[in-house]
Every structure is written in C-alpha cells, then in structure tokens.
Amino acid sequence: LRAHLLVAIEAATALDALDTVRVDALGKQGRITGLLKTLGKMTPEERQQQGPAIHALRESVTEAIATRKAALEKAALDARLAAETLDMTLPVDAVAPGTVHPVSQVMDELAEIFADLGFAVATGPEIEDDWHNFTALNIPESHPARAMHDTFYCEEPSTAGGGFADAAGRATRMLLRTHTSPVQIRTMLEQKPPIRIIAPGRTYRSDSDATHTPMFHQVEGLVIDKGITLGHLKWTLETFLKAFFERDDIVLRLRPSYFPFTEPSAEVDVGFSMVKGKRVIGGAEGWMEVLGSGMVHPKVIAACGLDPNEWQGFAFGCGIDRLAMLKYGMDDLRAFFDGDIRWLKHYGFAA
Numbered sequence: 001l002r003a004h005l006l007v008a009i010e011a012a013t014a015l016d017a018l019d020t021v022r023v024d025a026l027g028k029q030g031r032i033t034g035l036l037k038t039l040g041k042m043t044p045e046e047r048q049q050q051g052p053a054i055h056a057l058r059e060s061v062t063e064a065i066a067t068r069k070a071a072l073e074k075a076a077l078d079a080r081l082a083a084e085t086l087d088m089t090l091p092v093d094a095v096a097p098g099t100v101h102p103v104s105q106v107m108d109e110l111a112e113i114f115a116d117l118g119f120a121v122a123t124g125p126e127i128e129d130d131w132h133n134f135t136a137l138n139i140p141e142s143h144p145a146r147a148m149h150d151t152f153y154c155e156e157p158s159t160a161g162g163g164f165a166d167a168a169g170r171a172t173r174m175l176l177r178t179h180t181s182p183v184q185i186r187t188m189l190e191q192k193p194p195i196r197i198i199a200p201g202r203t204y205r206s207d208s209d210a211t212h213t214p215m216f217h218q219v220e221g222l223v224i225d226k227g228i229t230l231g232h233l234k235w236t237l238e239t240f241l242k243a244f245f246e247r248d249d250i251v252l253r254l255r256p257s258y259f260p261f262t263e264p265s266a267e268v269d270v271g272f273s274m275v276k277g278k279r280v281i282g283g284a285e286g287w288m289e290v291l292g293s294g295m296v297h298p299k300v301i302a303a304c305g306l307d308p309n310e311w312q313g314f315a316f317g318c319g320i321d322r323l324a325m326l327k328y329g330m331d332d333l334r335a336f337f338d339g340d341i342r343w344l345k346h347y348g349f350a351a
Ligand code: PHE
Pocket: 178, 179, 180, 181, 259, 262, 292, 293, 294, 315, 316, 317, 318
C-alpha cells in the first residue's frame, strides 16, 4: 500500500490531483484511515504488533504529500513568474510625440515679440454679439461693411422668448466674430488706458478657397494712450515684422485704405524677393498685403466711454495663418486644418 501511495503521490502533477490522492488515503473514508479503524477491534497483542506499522505508514504518506505539495506550489509560482517576466532590454514600439501646430507656434512667437514691446495678451469670446463685433466699431446696422464680412449668424434678433440682449439691454443677434476687433471694444470697456494689448484668436467668415477657410486666425493689436501717432504704428509694425521674419531688410508700404473703425486707415504691404521661384519676405521686388491698420476712430473711443480728445491710439489686425504660410512656405491654407500628419511632417511640424 505504501509503495502504491508513494507512486500516486509522485505521479500527481497538479495540486487538485494530489488532493484526490490525499482524500483517498487519509480522508474519512480513506484507506489508511480504514486501517487505523481496525486497530480498535484488535486484541492488545495484535495492536502492539501492527499499530506502529500503520502509524508509520500514515506519517510517511502525510509527509510525502506535504513534500509533493510544496514542490507543486513552487513549480506553479515559478511558472507564473516566468510568464509575467518583463524583459526590460526589449526594444519598445516608438510612440510618435505630439508637436506644436504651426498656428500655435506663430501665436506663441507673436506673444513673445509683443511682450518685449510691452503688450499684454487679451482675449474675447468667439461667439460675439452684434454690438461688439459691429456697432461699437462704427459699423451700424445698414453699413455696407457688414455685407463684406460674410457673417455666420446664430440667432434672429428677438427680445421675446429669451433672445439675446446687448450691454444696453437692446435685442441683438449673436454671431461668430468675423474679426478680432471686438476685443478692442472689450478691452477699452474693461481697462483704463494706457492700453497695449494684442488679441490672437479664432475668427469666422463664410468663405472657402485655397487662401480662405471658414475658420481662420487673426491677431489684433491695440494701443491707447496720449499723443499716439501714425509714426508709433509704423515703428511697431516694422519692429514686429523684423522680429517675426527674423530679417533686417523688411520694407513696409502703407497704402491708404478704409476701415470704419480707424481714421486714417492703412493697409500694410511687406516687400518680398524671388528666391528660386519662391516669394521670400525681405527686399522689395514685389509687395504682399499682410495686415489692416489705422488710428482708432474717435467714435470707437467714445463708444467705449473714453474722451477722444484725451486718448488716441492705433490698431491693427493681421491674419495669423497667412503669417505662418509666409514664414514657413506653405501654399494652401486649408491644409492647416486637415490634421494630416504627412503635411505637418513635410513642413517640419511633426516628428
Ligand atoms: N478687423 C479688420 C479686418 O478683419 C482689420 C483691422 C484691425 C483693420 C484693426 C484696422 C484696425 O479686416
């Protein structure tokens, strides 16, 4: 019996198989348990003769089971450890790191350049009301400039049924801001002059081709102080464009123009030269329009509760996407917002 049991114990390759052997030998109905029970019915002599052998059998089988159990448990643990091993020396799959988008990159550059000139960054809502986007900027309801803006309107004007009201409680239409100029208004209403801010952000017009997307980016500039002249505007723009394009040979041309919120107004062209058939900013072989600007209209200053006889200023508005295209040599604006990594890679904006 002993030999039989020891073979069975060694043959058990799993813990549950070993337990079956144990119950078979030492359980309530087990064979060794059965032998032990026979001791009670024996004569004292028989018991003295057979008792030690039966007890020894029980002990050796118990011990063999314990030894085997420990071995099986160790094997199971070893197998688990082997299965869960991490090989720290294996090469990992490369995860492509994110990079800064050219538009964000240019916004950061603008904030840095203008910070050096003492300008803070201001922001305003992209969902704007008619008053801030148009009226306060001297573009009244019937003004033809409204038609030029291809505005996305959100709601029809209505005071009833929870329509939108402007600052004075008048019914107003909400719209997606068509330029960053309403931030001029918000800043003048919120801050006391002197004011020096830039306001970069998203703007919207219903327009789409290679150089226009319905959503695009502008940066507004605004200075309000005493004795501000067109000379301050020109110097600021020259300094900004030289720093941005990292060239000293930047030439500007101010062309008389018209914006309802500036008087006088000027469109600013920057000179370019041809290098290997491509336009490169710098020099003056040709001109490219980069921004609109002018002296803030007295009516705009007055609409913000300031005295135009005391305070003057200049403002400018510039397409950020266009600046990025010029600086990094991209030729289709729509690709900026496709999220195509191959395009970003091509221009060095993705790893
Ligand atoms: N808001 C004008 C536009 O979007 C640009 C501009 C800003 C012009 C400030 C003059 C002064 O075209």
